[in-house]
Amino acid sequence: MIDHPRIPLAGVIGSPVAHSRSPVLHGYWLKKYGIKGHYIPMDIAQADLAEALRTLPKLGFVGLNVTIPHKETILGLADIVSDRAALIGAANTLIFRKDGRIHADNTDGSGFIANLRQNAPQWNPAAGPAAVFGAGGAARAVVAALIEVGVPEVRIANRTRLRAEAFRTDFGAKVSVWDWVQAGNMLEGAATVINTTALGMTGKPDFRIPLDALERGALATDLVYTPLKTQFLIEAEEAGAVVVDGLGMLLHQAAPGFERWFGQRPEVDEATRKAVLGA
Incomplete structure (x- = not known):
């Protein structure tokens, strides 16, 4: 047999x-x-x-x-x-x-970092602070990974501030919390900018935070990949940022x-x- x-x-x-x-x-x-x-x-x-x-x-x-x-x-x-x-x-x-x-x-955090390293090989985590929009489960994976690879400071803004405050408790002194209405100000001096919210996803509300303070040459990435090029990424690219879409993180x-x-x-x-x- x-x-x-x-x-x-x-x-x-x-x-x-x-x-x-x-x-x-x-x-x-x-x-x-x-x-x-x-x-x-x-x-x-x-x-x-x-x-x-x-x-x-x-x-x-x-x-x-x-x-x-x-x-x-x-x-x-x-x-x-x-x-x-x-x-x-x-x-x-x-x-x-x-x-x-x-x-x-x-494996979300390691997938996030691998996507940046593959699609923006010049990215240097230690170059400056990271600004993170959102404080959900995906954001937790991203923040843990950013700290692990040597980002000196992680700035977080979330519509519910209390959720963002929990990040400071869980991830330590490298995390600073910003009010949602001041979220655009987080971008000053930030080397890495990440949208972890569903804002801008097909069928969801638009991402409306102004990107005026975005540094030229900063890296901007969106965890949303439907559409592949979100409004956030379009505006970030127009402001001179290097952009990476969210599909690579899934892969x-x-x-x-x-x-x-x-x-x-x-x-x-x-x-x-x-x-x-x-x-």
Whole structure:
């Protein structure tokens, strides 16, 4: 009798999940590297999350990506939580280990930095302060990564100031908090400027913060990638900034999970971008 090895399965869980580009991305990599495996989007309600995590490994799943609204909840259901996932307070990548334990990690920060290094190789984190718009889960991953790579100061403005204040408590003295109405002033002397809010995303309100104080030659990046060139990036480029769109962060944050699940480190290149954009 022939012993057929189990085909590894992975996927993305969230609710909703139909909008996710991850199945296209991982499907492209599986095909490119000739790997027998599948990546499946699964809309799982909060109430069913714990049961799903017990069941999926039995069905041949080796891991998952996690998106809204499960990124925080998942930490309480995992057996092992990486230091960075604990610091950020959210996980986006799960590995179902052979010993039955669930390992939770967060690759958003490393994906964010890898995107900047690839698309703005001249970027120097130590060149000056970073200005961050927004204080949600994505911002936590970004701020943790910026501090890790040597940014001297991180300025944060959020519509709800209290959320931004929590960053100073969690990430320390390098963080300074600015009022939302004064957010444009954060740009004075800032070498790196990041929009982590949904402002400017297709179907969301516009990003209306004036960029008059943006330094020429600063790096500006938006985590939004629908549209690929947001109004924020258009205005930043017109002001003389180097701009990097948010799609690369999606691609780079996915690579470590793919490697752990399928045993191949995927390359993030122009062909990968085109595949995800449907070109």
